[in-house]
Amino acid sequence: MTDREAELDTQVPVLEMRSITKRFPGVLANDCVDLDLYPGEVLALLGENGAGKSTLMNVLAGLYRPDAGEVWVSGAQVEIHSPRDAASLGIGMVHQNFKLVSTMTVAQNIILGLPDLAFVPKMSEVSDRIRELSDRYNLAVDPDAYIWQLSVGEQQRVEILKQIYRGATILILDEPTAVLTPQEADELGRVLAVMQSEGKSMIFITHKMGEVMAFSNRVCVLQHGRMVATKRTADTNPRELARLMVGREVLFRLDKAEMTPGDVVLELRDVRAVNEKGLPALRGLSLIVQQGEILGIAGVAGNGQQELAEVVTGLRETKGGSVEINLRDVTHCSPLEIIRSGVSHIPADRMRTGTVGDMAVADNIAMKGYRSSPLAQRGLLNRQRILDFARAMIDLFQIATPTPQTYVKFLSGGNIQKTILAREIDACASLLVAVYPSRGLDVGATEAVRQRLIEQRDAERAVLLISEDLEELMSVADRIGVMYEGRLMGILPAAEADVETLGMMMAGAG
Amino acid sequence: MKLILRKRESVSRRASLLVPLISFAVSLVFGAILLTVSGANPFATYGAMFVGAVGSGYGISEVLVKTIPLILTGLSVSLAFRMRFWNIGAEGQLTMGAVAAAGMALFWSKGLPGWTVLPLSILAGCIAGAIWAGVPAVLKAFLKVDETLTTLMLNYVAILYSEHLYYIAWRAEGYNSGTEAIAEVAWLSRFMGRAHTGLFFGLILAVALWAVFRFTRWGFELKIIGANPTAARYLGISIARNVVVTLLISGAISGLAGAIEVLGLSHRLQQGISVGYGYTAIIIAWMAQLNPLGVILVAFLMASLLVGGDQIQMKMRLPASVGVVLQGMLLIPMLAGSLFRDYTLELERPDDDVAHAETAEVA
Numbered sequence: 001m002t003d004r005e006a007e008l009d010t011q012v013p014v015l016e017m018r019s020i021t022k023r024f025p026g027v028l029a030n031d032c033v034d035l036d037l038y039p040g041e042v043l044a045l046l047g048e049n050g051a052g053k054s055t056l057m058n059v060l061a062g063l064y065r066p067d068a069g070e071v072w073v074s075g076a077q078v079e080i081h082s083p084r085d086a087a088s089l090g091i092g093m094v095h096q097n098f099k100l101v102s103t104m105t106v107a108q109n110i111i112l113g114l115p116d117l118a119f120v121p122k123m124s125e126v127s128d129r130i131r132e133l134s135d136r137y138n139l140a141v142d143p144d145a146y147i148w149q150l151s152v153g154e155q156q157r158v159e160i161l162k163q164i165y166r167g168a169t170i171l172i173l174d175e176p177t178a179v180l181t182p183q184e185a186d187e188l189g190r191v192l193a194v195m196q197s198e199g200k201s202m203i204f205i206t207h208k209m210g211e212v213m214a215f216s217n218r219v220c221v222l223q224h225g226r227m228v229a230t231k232r233t234a235d236t237n238p239r240e241l242a243r244l245m246v247g248r249e250v251l252f253r254l255d256k257a258e259m260t261p262g263d264v265v266l267e268l269r270d271v272r273a274v275n276e277k278g279l280p281a282l283r284g285l286s287l288i289v290q291q292g293e294i295l296g297i298a299g300v301a302g303n304g305q306q307e308l309a310e311v312v313t314g315l316r317e318t319k320g321g322s323v324e325i326n327l328r329d330v331t332h333c334s335p336l337e338i339i340r341s342g343v344s345h346i347p348a349d350r351m352r353t354g355t356v357g358d359m360a361v362a363d364n365i366a367m368k369g370y371r372s373s374p375l376a377q378r379g380l381l382n383r384q385r386i387l388d389f390a391r392a393m394i395d396l397f398q399i400a401t402p403t404p405q406t407y408v409k410f411l412s413g414g415n416i417q418k419t420i421l422a423r424e425i426d427a428c429a430s431l432l433v434a435v436y437p438s439r440g441l442d443v444g445a446t447e448a449v450r451q452r453l454i455e456q457r458d459a460e461r462a463v464l465l466i467s468e469d470l471e472e473l474m475s476v477a478d479r480i481g482v483m484y485e486g487r488l489m490g491i492l493p494a495a496e497a498d499v500e501t502l503g504m505m506m507a508g509a510g
Numbered sequence: 511m512k513l514i515l516r517k518r519e520s521v522s523r524r525a526s527l528l529v530p531l532i533s534f535a536v537s538l539v540f541g542a543i544l545l546t547v548s549g550a551n552p553f554a555t556y557g558a559m560f561v562g563a564v565g566s567g568y569g570i571s572e573v574l575v576k577t578i579p580l581i582l583t584g585l586s587v588s589l590a591f592r593m594r595f596w597n598i599g600a601e602g603q604l605t606m607g608a609v610a611a612a613g614m615a616l617f618w619s620k621g622l623p624g625w626t627v628l629p630l631s632i633l634a635g636c637i638a639g640a641i642w643a644g645v646p647a648v649l650k651a652f653l654k655v656d657e658t659l660t661t662l663m664l665n666y667v668a669i670l671y672s673e674h675l676y677y678i679a680w681r682a683e684g685y686n687s688g689t690e691a692i693a694e695v696a697w698l699s700r701f702m703g704r705a706h707t708g709l710f711f712g713l714i715l716a717v718a719l720w721a722v723f724r725f726t727r728w729g730f731e732l733k734i735i736g737a738n739p740t741a742a743r744y745l746g747i748s749i750a751r752n753v754v755v756t757l758l759i760s761g762a763i764s765g766l767a768g769a770i771e772v773l774g775l776s777h778r779l780q781q782g783i784s785v786g787y788g789y790t791a792i793i794i795a796w797m798a799q800l801n802p803l804g805v806i807l808v809a810f811l812m813a814s815l816l817v818g819g820d821q822i823q824m825k826m827r828l829p830a831s832v833g834v835v836l837q838g839m840l841l842i843p844m845l846a847g848s849l850f851r852d853y854t855l856e857l858e859r860p861d862d863d864v865a866h867a868e869t870a871e872v873a
Contacts, residue, residue: 336746
């Protein structure tokens with residue numbers, strides 16, 4: 001290993017980024033960032049959401065033009081104006097949201113958009129080449145399968161194969177494990193190792209320490225757009241990386257008092273529902289949530305968690321079974337009736353669903369209370385009271401906003417989430433449904449969100465917490481249920497849960 | 511040095527005032543180029559338009575005559591647009607309002623006391639307009655039928671039906687077209703020539719709608735639905751119910767415009783009821799940024815352009831279409847200019863690092 005490191009020092013970098021600066025409205029996303037990448041290495045790019053990782057990589061992929069700075073590939077300065085320029089330099093990127101056409105086959109997707117494509121491509125040759133590559137790199141995929149038939153993990157393999165097929169020597173992976181089970185993530189690690197042995201270089205974006213330690217040779221840490229550290233992975237540890245990423249020591253534990261669960265608040269019996277495509281999303285799901293407890297729901301995204309939250313809050317039609325809140329059947333009630341029965345909801349999509357971006361923070365905070373006194377009387381809004389109420393909430397929830405009249409769209413993600421929390425927690429009478437409440441938030445905001453959830457539990461309310469962050473579930477929830485293909489695989493007390501068991505359940509085993 | 515567009519970080523009041531003014535100036539310049547090309551002196555033409563529109567009592571009276579239906583249909587359309595319901599049907603709703611008002615005044619109020627005819631005719635116009643907008647609203651709310659098609663198609667139904675009435679079914683004896691005149695007791699009173707008290711309906715409604723949007727719970731819900739329907743549903747606001755209620759009101763306002771045209775101006779159902787106010791209203795709604803008070807101003811401006819356009823035909827001997835083209839010229843910079851409410855244009859020197867860093871700090 002030391003030989004290899006010595007070798008890295010003397011080699012010419014395959015890629016250098018010098019003083020890259022990229023500015024967005026109100027944000028310096030990349031501030032004079034330097035980065036280099038050597039042949040045959042795996043470089044982890046670590047940072048919190050909003051630290052500028054994706055921006056930096058999108059500059060490489062030709063999606064953004066930097067405001068300043070230079071990019072050098074194999075010792076020559078280059079200008080990357082488009083993804084096609086990037087591809088011709090051997091740079092390929094696997095995005096977080098796959099760019100695949102679901103009604104076309106794997107082979108068709110892989111050659112789609114190739115610049116030197118024949119008018120009528122010989123698909124059998126393409127398929128043969130794909131099979132050869134997938135054998136070599138351990139990326140099992142059927143070239144003739146349609147994308148819609150594939151699991152998320154398989155689609156990711158198609159994206160990687162696409163880049164290899166196009167001759168990428170520098171592969172960028174944007175949070176590749178976010179959509180994978182722990183087992184699929186291990187699989188990905190093995191693929192990276194094979195590619196590395198073939199001399200390809202990889203940059204993978206992540207905010208998970210475990211993956212940095214397991215997969216990478218070196219790690220670069222971004223914080224608020226600045227490169228704060230570059231380390232050999234062997235010379236560092238997760239604790240140090242966490243501190244570098246956040247800029248302070250991280251508390252991994254939350255204080256949580258013992259609670260005895262009280263009356264049943266939410267009861268689902270054999271609930272069935274379908275997704276947008278009319279396919280079954282919930283296939284007979286039963287659970288209860290009691291006063292003073294947090295029931296966590298784990299699962300790989302797309303196994304019915306979203307639909308579960310929507311059924312409980314009346315946003316999705318229930319096709320079978322029953323939903324009871326405080327012993328009252330609310331199976332076919334409207335969202336308004338559910339809200340009136342004391343249910344609050346922190347939705348997964350805080351920009352599209354949770355807030356109205358083009359309205360003031362104060363208005364957004366009042367969007368539950370505006371129906372009744374004191375914020376309104378006889379159909380008329382009391383603007384002064386709305387403003388006073390909003391000011392109090394802004395203080396209480398520490399929402400950083402220039403004024404209460406500022407439009408929500410101008411706030412950061414964390415402050416948008418705090419705006420939703422303020423409104424929903426103030427209105428919460430018996431049940432709080434929280435979906436991915438800390439997704440994409442920095443550590444400070446994440447702590448605040450989790451603390452609020454525990455406060456609700458301590459105030460004898462019931463909390464249904466849907467999350468993809470196992471750490472979060474294990475530290476916040478009292479019990480953890482795992483969803484797989486629209487069913488609960490089982491419910492464990494949080495104290496007895498560990499990542500391996502949950503991971504097995506998330507993959508549908510155990 | 512290069513020009514770059516940068517998204518604004520907050521809403522600029524200055525921009526929302528300046529942008530329409532500058533856009534208007536730009537459109538005058540474009541119009542001047544067009545006039546020069548077609549051989550007219552732009553200054554003389556603009557002068558003739560201005561004088562023709564507001565340079566005489568007659569001109570102002572004619573401008574007010576056109577302002578009245580434009581305010582009402584403009585309000586109607588902006589109310590629907592606030593909910594993102596693309597009501598292209600103000601023209602048909604206006605026409606049906608005129609039909610119902612004329613029908614009430616001429617036939618259906620026989621034997622009722624004279625003083626009831628005017629309010630009943632107005633009411634009939636409102637109801638007819640509400641039905642004409644209500645049908646597409648119900649289809650949209652419950653069956654997701656695209657409202658741009660239904661409202662547009664219903665325009666033709668309404669216009670052709672009104673033609674059937676004044677050419678055939680309701681035609682007055684001895685005339686080629688047009689109904690009998692309605693009884694004088696049902697007329698709206700006039701001032702300054704042909705201008706009539708319909709104007710006050712428009713002004714009062716504009717202020718009322720402004721207050722509704724600003725101060726009521728319902729206005730708050732409409733704003734949420736318009737700005738983010740997904741969030742509205744999540745917040746427990748019924749979109750279907752609001753679409754139907756709003757469109758009934760929107761249609762009623764256009765129907766009122768039609769009723770007022772009959773009761774205040776033509777005093778009968780005849781050709782010329784549908785002259786495109788309902789379409790001009792779409793332009794007005796956008797230019798006023800859906801603000802009811804803005805509608806008053808823009809409606810007056812558009813009416814002046816219409817009247818001024820008529821004047822240059824006579825005085826400058828320009829083809830009638832030039833007036834219409836000048837109107838279109840006004841719209842393009844207005845809509846293009848709306849970009850600058852959300853973005854600023856900045857000069858950037860990439861080689862000047864110090865200036866660069868400073869702008870970054872300011873940003």
